[in-house]
Amino acid sequence: MTASxxxxxxxxxxxxxxxxxxxxxxxxxxxxxxxANEWTLGDVSxxxxxxxxxxxxxxxxxxxxxxxxxxxxxxGLDIDLPQLLTQPRTKTRTxxxxxxxxxxxxxxxxxxxxxxxxxxCELAQKRMIPFKTIVRARRFEEFSEWVRHDGEEFxxxxxxxxxxxxxxxxxxxxxxxxxIYFDSDMGHALVSVGEEDAVVLSVCTPRDGH
Amino acid sequence: MTASxxxxxxxxxxxxxxxxxxxxxxxxxxxxxxxANEWTLGDVSxxxxxxxxxxxxxxxxxxxxxxxxxxxxxxGLDIDLPQLLTQPRTKTRTxxxxxxxxxxxxxxxxxxxxxxxxxxCELAQKRMIPFKTIVRARRFEEFSEWVRHDGEEFxxxxxxxxxxxxxxxxxxxxxxxxxIYFDSDMGHALVSVGEEDAVVLSVCTPRDGH
DNA sequence: AAACCCAGTTTCCGATAGTGAATTCCGATG
DNA sequence: CATCGGAATTCACTATCGGAAACTGGGTTT
Numbered sequence: 192m193t194a195s196x197x198x199x200x201x202x203x204x205x206x207x208x209x210x211x212x213x214x215x216x217x218x219x220x221x222x223x224x225x226x227a228n229e230w231t232l233g234d235v236s237x238x239x240x241x242x243x244x245x246x247x248x249x250x251x252x253x254x255x256x257x258x259x260x261x262x263x264x265x266x267g268l269d270i271d272l273p274q275l276l277t278q279p280r281t282k283t284r285t286x287x288x289x290x291x292x293x294x295x296x297x298x299x300x301x302x303x304x305x306x307x308x309x310x311x312c313e314l315a316q317k318r319m320i321p322f323k324t325i326v327r328a329r330r331f332e333e334f335s336e337w338v339r340h341d342g343e344e345f346x347x348x349x350x351x352x353x354x355x356x357x358x359x360x361x362x363x364x365x366x367x368x369x370x371i372y373f374d375s376d377m378g379h380a381l382v383s384v385g386e387e388d389a390v391v392l393s394v395c396t397p398r399d400g401h
Numbered sequence: 402m403t404a405s406x407x408x409x410x411x412x413x414x415x416x417x418x419x420x421x422x423x424x425x426x427x428x429x430x431x432x433x434x435x436x437a438n439e440w441t442l443g444d445v446s447x448x449x450x451x452x453x454x455x456x457x458x459x460x461x462x463x464x465x466x467x468x469x470x471x472x473x474x475x476x477g478l479d480i481d482l483p484q485l486l487t488q489p490r491t492k493t494r495t496x497x498x499x500x501x502x503x504x505x506x507x508x509x510x511x512x513x514x515x516x517x518x519x520x521x522c523e524l525a526q527k528r529m530i531p532f533k534t535i536v537r538a539r540r541f542e543e544f545s546e547w548v549r550h551d552g553e554e555f556x557x558x559x560x561x562x563x564x565x566x567x568x569x570x571x572x573x574x575x576x577x578x579x580x581i582y583f584d585s586d587m588g589h590a591l592v593s594v595g596e597e598d599a600v601v602l603s604v605c606t607p608r609d610g611h
Numbered sequence: 612a613a614a615c616c617c618a619g620t621t622t623c624c625g626a627t628a629g630t631g632a633a634t635t636c637c638g639a640t641g
Numbered sequence: 642c643a644t645c646g647g648a649a650t651t652c653a654c655t656a657t658c659g660g661a662a663a664c665t666g667g668g669t670t671t
Contacts, residue, residue, distance in 0.1 A: 217468065231648060242630045247650055254628050257658075258427065259465040272482060287569040287587040294578030311555065311582035318606045319529055321555045321580065345521065345531045347602060349559070359497040368504030370531065372521035377497040392557060394604045396528045441618060452660045457620055464658055467628075 218250040224268065225250075239267030290314040297323060304328035305381070321394045323349070326383040331356050337378025342396035344375035351389030356380045428460040434478065435460075449477030500524040507533065514538035515591070530605045533559070536593040541566050547588025552606035554585035561599030566590045 225235055232243040239246075240263055248254045256264075265272055290311040297308035306325040311317070328334065337358060347370035355363045355371065358378035365371065373379065375395060383389040435445055442453040449456075450473055458464045466474070475482055500521040507518035516535040521527070538544065547568055557580035565573045565581065568588035575581065583589065585605060593599040 232650095233648075243648090244631075244650075244652090245629050248628085251650085255467045255469040257465045257467055257628065258471060260629080261468060287567070287584055289567070289570060289581065289583040289587075291573065291575075291581045292579070294576070310557075310580045314582055317582065318553050319555055319582075319604055321557075321582065321604070343528050345529055345604060347520075347531070357497075357499070360499060363501065365501075366504070369502070370520045371499065371501045372524055372527065372529075372531065373499040374497055377499075392602065394529055394531070394555060442620095443618075453619075454621080454661080455659050457618095458659085461620085463621095467658065470659080 216252075217256075218252045221246075221264070222250045224270065228268075235268070239263045241267075288314060304333050317397065319394050320397055321392070324381075324391045324393055326351070326353055326381045326389045326391060328380070328382045329384075331380060331382055333382075334380045338380055339378050340375050340395065341398060342375055343372065344379075344393060344395045345372045346370065346391050346393040349390040349392050351383055351387050352385035353389045353391065354382045354384050356382065426462075427466075428462045431456075431474070432460045434480065438478075445478065449473045451477075498524060514543050527607065530607055532603055532605075534591075534601045534603055536561070536563055536591045536599040536601060538590070538592045539594075541590060541592055543592075544590045548590055549588050550585050550605070551608065552585055553582065554589075554603060554605045555582045556580065556601050556603040559600040559602050561593055561597050562595035563599045563601065564592045564594050566592065 225232075230238075232246050235241070235246055236243045241260060245254070245256075245260070249256050249260070261272075264270075290313045292310040292312075295308070297310045298312045300307035300309055300322075304327055306327060308323045308325075310321045310323060331354075348365050348367050350367060352364065352366050355365055356379065357363070357373065363371070364384070381389070381391065435442075440448075442456050445451070445456055446453045451470060455464070455466075455470070459466050459470070471482075474480075500523045502520040502522075505518070507520045508522045510517035510519055510532075514537055516537060518533045518535075520531045520533060541564075558575050558577050560577060562574065562576050565575055566589065567573070567583065573581070574594070591599070591601065
């Protein structure tokens with residue numbers, strides 16, 4: 192859960208991930224979008240400033256458009272690149288995944304300071320990672336270093352009281368029902384301050400952000 | 402909160418959103434990535450199969466690379482397009498945003514069936530939207546149609562008991578502490594079934610997913 | 612200082628993307 | 642069936658991209 196602090200981390204590339212080029216039927220996608228809007232090549236030509244002939248060739252994979260052409264497309268049709276490159280969500284990954292976690296039946300993940308219980312861990316490819324945490328730590332000193340991970344985190348106190356330490360702010364006292372949202376690459380650490388150990392519901396964004 | 406059911410919705414384009422082309426300093430980005438990895442143009446040439454000269458020209462915006470060239474880049478350097486097009490997060494938007502919401506002090510948003518309380522609504526550009534909901538509905542019939550919105554949703558029962566109706570599953574009974582994660586474009590509806598009105602913590606992914 | 616090396620740039624030319632005009636395609640109409 | 646009209650494709654030409662090689666600038670060696 193502790194991530195590298197290196198400034199260039201986001202730029203440097205981990206070697207060797209996916210060896211092959213994705214097929215990327217760009218022309219096909221363009222045609223889908225055009226037809227879905229009931230546009231003719233002429234319409235699209237007006238909107239984008241690209242010639243009808245060019246558009247036709249792109250749709251039929253007869254040429255590989257220049258990047259400027261792609262820009263004209265995305266700005267003219269008012270779409271963004273992801274939309275052009277990937278199948279529309281509704282086709283590929285829609286529809287009704289579901290993952291129930293009954294109270295206390297998440298996947299336990301104990302550490303010295305926190306006892307995490309991962310919720311909804313049956314589901315892969317989530318855009319949020321929810322878990323319930325019992326905060327065992329009683330003193331800030333029990334943390335060897337800041338907890339830190341890319342993305343954003345939301346948490347709400349379910350039971351007890353905590354002190355939220357963070358890198359750029361004064362410690363904050365949070366009681367049951369209080370909630371907070373923060374950029375989780377800012378160092379943070381939770382400490383129980385009530386009678387019993389505090390219980391916290393957290394939701395994080397996943398590693399890469401999408 | 403109720404979204405269109407239209408199959409083509411994801412393809413059809415809402416007219417006029419951002420009128421201008423984003424600058425998209427592609428060459429600049431490429432150079433950043435190359436330097437961050439301490440690669441020479443020769444190195445990148447070997448990895449991607451593009452000539453040194455070509456790479457130089459791309460970096461200096463002297464040519465607009467063909468889309469096939471871009472593909473060679475992303476596969477050779479093992480990055481993905483979003484990475485090539487957008488500044489790395491760590492530079493642009495990092496660092497320590499925070500938004501505290503004390504119990505009961507979120508932004509109220511009542512509907513006939515639900516009473517929503519938006520949490521952390523000071524913060525724009527979130528990747529998650531948390532809110533607490535009091536479920537007033539007592540019968541499924543009180544919903545005129547399915548609640549439905551793009552993205553994913555996580556929810557946990559804080560108080561009371563609910564029945565979760567959903568488009569593709571049998572109704573599910575959820576008690577305090579139970580949680581569920583689901584694709585929220587699947588129609589869904591919550592009904593209180595306990596003595597008191599149920600209270601639910603929900604977190605949704607935002608509109609576009611990024 | 613001349614010779615050399617290395618990374619990056621520029622030049623030149625063949626290949627190919629982009630354009631307007633001409634052609635083909637196809638459903639609707641008389 | 643001929644033909645008309647709009648839409649898509651093909652054609653012929655120009656602009657531009659992509660690659661090999663020559664050039665430039667800075668540092669090191671002899």
